[in-house]
Amino acid sequence: MKKPFKPSASAKLSKLSLVISAALFSSALALTSAPALANLPPQVDGHVMPSLAPMLEHATPAVVSISVVGTHEVSQQNVPEAFKFFFGNRGQNQAQQRPFRGLGSGVIIDSDEGYIVTNNHVIENADKIMITLKDGRQIEAKKLGSDAKSDIALLQIEAKNLHSIKLADSDNLRVGDFTVAIGSPFGLGQTVTSGIVSALGRSNLNIEQYEDFIQTDAAINSGNSGGALVNLRGELIGINTAILGPGGGNVGIGFAIPSNMMHNLVSQIIEFGEVHRGILGVSGHSVNSEIAKAMELETNQGGFIAQVMPDSAADEAGIKAGDVIVAMNGKPIKSFFELRAKIGSIGANKKVNLTVIRDGDTKTFTVKLKQDQSAEIAAASIHTMLKGAQLTNDSKKQAVVIENVAEGSPAHMAGFKAGDIIIGVNRSRIKDIAQLRDQLKDTSGVLAINIIRGNISQYIMIR
Template sequence: MKRIFQAAFTTAVLLAFVSTPQSVTAALPASDSQGEPLPTLAPMIERTVPAVVNIFTRTRVPQRQHPLFSDPFFRHFFDVPEQPRERYTQSLGSGVIIDAENGYVVTNHHVIARAVEIAVNLQDGRTLQAELVGSDPDSDLAVLRVEQDGLTALPFADSDQLRVGDFVVAIGNPFGLGQTVTSGMVSALSRSGLGIEGYEDFIQTDASINPGNSGGALVNLRGELVGINTAILSQSGGNIGIGFAIPINMAREITEQLVEYGEVRRGHLGAQAQDLTPELAQAFGLENRPGAVVTRVAPDSPAAKAGLQAGDVLVAVNGRPVRSATDVRNAIGLLRIDQRVNLKVVRNGETRTLEAVIREPATAAVQAGKLHPRLAGASFGNLPEGSRLAGKVEGVLVTEVDRSKAAWKAGLRPGDVITQANRQSVTNLQELERAVKGSNSLLLNIVRGNGALYLLIR
């Protein structure tokens, strides 16, 4: 206990010294017996915590049964009672009130995914039923709405101004204990490539984030919202000092669309890119500089109409520097349909600026049963450029699977990417149709999550 106290006290004293004079005054309202000010974040916390809520969800989960229990003759003969086909589970999370007048609460998609009931518990003890306004699995954000007067919302900071070393506070509901506050600092920015979400541009912090903190607030010392706590990196499931939050600038773009449309309507540029490695930079005759190399431009796409070409090196999108292909994907994924985007590229050693207009992506989903009867119940589509696998994997995306149909029983799941069919590589629906046509059985090579597997369907 002594070591913990010393660490906490040292951090508090450091906060006092690094703050501006005004923030020091605001953070030091108390005095000790000698009249000396005591470092504390209590005034800021007291203003902030009413805007952070605890979220409780109830979810229906299919109950796995032995096949004999589905046989009415077996149940009748052995007098087996009807078995429940579903069970209910409960989960906990956190959320942040971002609009007190309209009752909007932002949280993580994974907190409310598949929930049939959502309750929000306010800091003053009130419990409210919440309705889902919209959610976006790719960014792991969701917006809820509650009807209640007297709500408190958090003001937004500009997360683009964050620096490594800035002090931050995480507020949430870890392990269902109730509202809890932890402090730390920004330990890294723009973390991506973790495979946690489809769109990643995380703030990394050592402020303790644990299960139940998901969807909670990451605030600066002024009590402004800088991020939405989302994930931790841990082998044990508990905090080890590496937590991740979605920057609030990114969250604002997503939540505005969720409120307006109930979903995120991502636009289509029609280009794919990969990271500019030092070896590629040398091959293109460039100095070792950050960027992303355009690997493919779809015909008649907005990128093609803007004059973008394979081999161009993207160095900025709408004035923001590009350090990797992930930066390009994140920037385009936040743009709305019909929005203009400026692309700064290097081509043959010359820098030029191109302007494209983001368009609605063409949907080309098909019922898989039309391709082959053993695939009945699934829907396939071409892998969209916004997918986290775009540029890394080529194949056909499984968009939906009916649990009662043959495709589900064969092992197909939504989100699978079919890269081979009957030992033939497939990059689009047309190639898949040719590969399975006329065959009695199907051998599919599938990318699922971070792994791959073969499925033999007979």
């Protein structure tokens, strides 16, 4: 088992130095529009010229370029036309297997272990992943795991003299904080752009299933996907993921996955090889003026709980329908979507403190999250012959259900079909995906997968 990833300690800067940095940054933005000043020396009349270069000298070596080759099924996506991902031909309208090549970016988060974080859509369906470091070295990477619902993936390379980036606490971000985006747009090579945090907690955009985006106006384009969004200390505050681009280009509205959310997900991938998503067991709505008026609430923000599932984590903790969740672990919750995204990035069996308004009173509940058994697992990470299959645990049948099989995929060619129930490998009983993974891990030769199809028990042989 790999050691859990721990972010490096943040650099300590005095309040005065932060104020000076912000002032210098503003001056730098103003000076960039004056070509006549472009070649001025570092000092003019004894005054140091403002520059982000010292910070970037430490941050940019941790950002890499990613190139991939593979095959994918090109089909209609449930993504609004205005939202353009930074990679591949994800929005095309056909349903067939096609070879592809693509470019993206990634961030080294642990130089000792060679861990690189990027977006799932950058390396999805890739057969070969090549990493290009800032110093020009090219190294093939292996995929350790990914989470399509939040669009995070973790890669690993073996190399010496790597540079990792420090993580910031993204919960401390404020609208107006300066940002710098680092990535490789259009395959041009490493590029740096600057801007500010335009908004926080962006959700309900139908880009991913779990959304709690940082919005920034730092220019990001095709190829920046998976790259770094950093603050003026050079600390990672987000992973650039998508843009709002009706014309396919940058219009100053980009979205990044917060570093805290990324860290929670990556830690699970390192420990388990997949995300063990926590689930609260509620449904609800974001509080607005209409709900606030109907329920006589004094707040227009938070997550209104419409239903609590029986025997769920929320039910066992004492949360009830009609409650309004306004904070988690002491940090404000602005909407139900934000609540869902934050809960969804925290691992199963973890405890969270939820601040709730009930009948005008404020209460705090400690909730132990349960595991989301309906989450689809990337079957390819279990065995290459299961690539193209979507697996879920069925707790009632104590088995693994194949929800879907992509036509033409290795799983389809092996003979698996949607609806098949996996109950065993060779002579061993299988009750869930974890046991299936354990049975198939590091095995060679022919394996007999025992399935139930309809009312018939049969075996499918894979190698």
